[in-house]
Structure formats: structure tokens, C-alpha cells
């Protein structure tokens with residue numbers, strides 16, 4: 383935990399299991415029934431996806447079904463330099479290995495570091511899946527043009543970069559298939575279509 387980046391915002395404080403150690407500056411929780419557990423903190427009862435959160439570092443053990451929606455919003459918030467999240471391990475494996483839109487975009491904006499794996503028995507109720515603590519450090523500002531290009535190119539992952547880039551209005555001589563690029567090779571992919579976003 384980097385206490386130098388403030389404010390620290392915790393999303394989904396629940397019964398305060400993480401909150402009591404973290405002591406965040408602001409605690410955001412959707413479920414009003416949790417108010418009693420969180421009365422000692424600066425509590426905001428709200429849906430974190432729709433909050434105008436402008437700066438700080440985020441810590442969260444979010445429900446896994448909102449992970450993609452959450453990232454699509456948070457990736458655009460340049461004043462959020464760091465996120466420490468408990469995520470479903472399968473999701474993290476995908477963003478590190480699979481050539482999808484969200485994987486390329488997250489690897490473009492963040493340096494992604496995996497930490498401890500958390501087995502299902504550590505949670506109550508017990509989930510079916512393994513979780514993993516993952517730290518996202520922002521290394522680039524969000525860029526709408528890059529986002530659109532990644533969105534387009536990743537739709538053609540079974541085509542060569544040469545064909546995919548043509549379909550996306552650009553040009554490339556690269557005959558590798560889009561799916562042959564690992565998410566962490568996103569800059570190489572962008573450079574291959576003539577965009578230099580290092």
C-alpha cells in the first residue's frame with residue numbers, strides 16, 4: 383500500500399474487513415445495510431461506477447461481475463494513478479495473456495503486477511474461484527484514439543495485422559496475426575500500424 387498517494391478510496395467496503403486495516407479517506411459502498419459496520423469511516427453510499435471520482439488511489443474487492451464495467455470507466459481517469467484490487471484470478475490471467483480489447487487497453491495504460499493468490503476458503507461466503515491481489519500503476523494517460531484503434535483491431539484478432547489495420551483505416555506490412563501479440567506487446571502492435579504511442 384502506497385500511503386503517499388491520497389486520498390485513498392475504498393470501493394465496496396462491505397462489513398469493513400479491509401477498511402479496518404486500510405483506514406481509507408473515503409469509503410464507498412452500494413448497500414445501505416452496511417452503514418452500521420462502516421459508521422466510523424467517511425462513508426458514501428453510492429454506486430462507485432457512477433461517481434465522479436477524480437483523483438486518488440483505489441483499493442477494492444469488487445464483485446467480480448462488475449469488473450469489466452469498472453475498468454472501462456476507471457481507465458479514463460488519469461488522476462487515479464494506482465489501483466490495488468482483489469480480482470478473480472481468471473480475469474487477471476486473461477488481461478495478462480489473451481489478445482482482447484480490455485487486455486490491450488489495460489496494458490497500454492497500466493503496469494500490471496500480480497501479488498498474492500487468495501484461495502476461496504479465505505472468503506465468506508466462499509466463492510467458487512481463486513482471487514489474486516493485483517496492482518495497477520498508471521504509466522500512460524488515457525488516449526481516446528488509442529482506445530478506438532485497440533477496440534477496432536481486437537475485433538479482427540484472427541486476421542493478420544496487415545488486414546486488420548486496413549479494416550481499421552490504417553496500414554501495416556506486418557503479417558503476424560493480431561492474436562499472436564500478447565497484451566503486454568500492445569506498444570509493438572501500435573507501432574506496427576504506424577502509431578507511436580510510447
Ligand SMILES: C[S@@+](CC[C@H](N)C(=O)[O-])C[C@H]1O[C@@H](n2cnc3c(N)ncnc32)[C@H](O)[C@@H]1O
Pocket residue numbers: 393394395396397398399400401410411412413416428429430431443444445448
Ligand atoms: C466482495 S464484497 C467485499 C466486501 C469487503 N470489502 C470485504 O472484503 O469483506 C463487495 C462489496 O462491494 C459492494 N458493491 C457492489 N457493487 C458496488 C458498486 N457498484 N459500488 C460500490 N460498492 C459496491 C457490495 O455491496 C459489497 O459490500
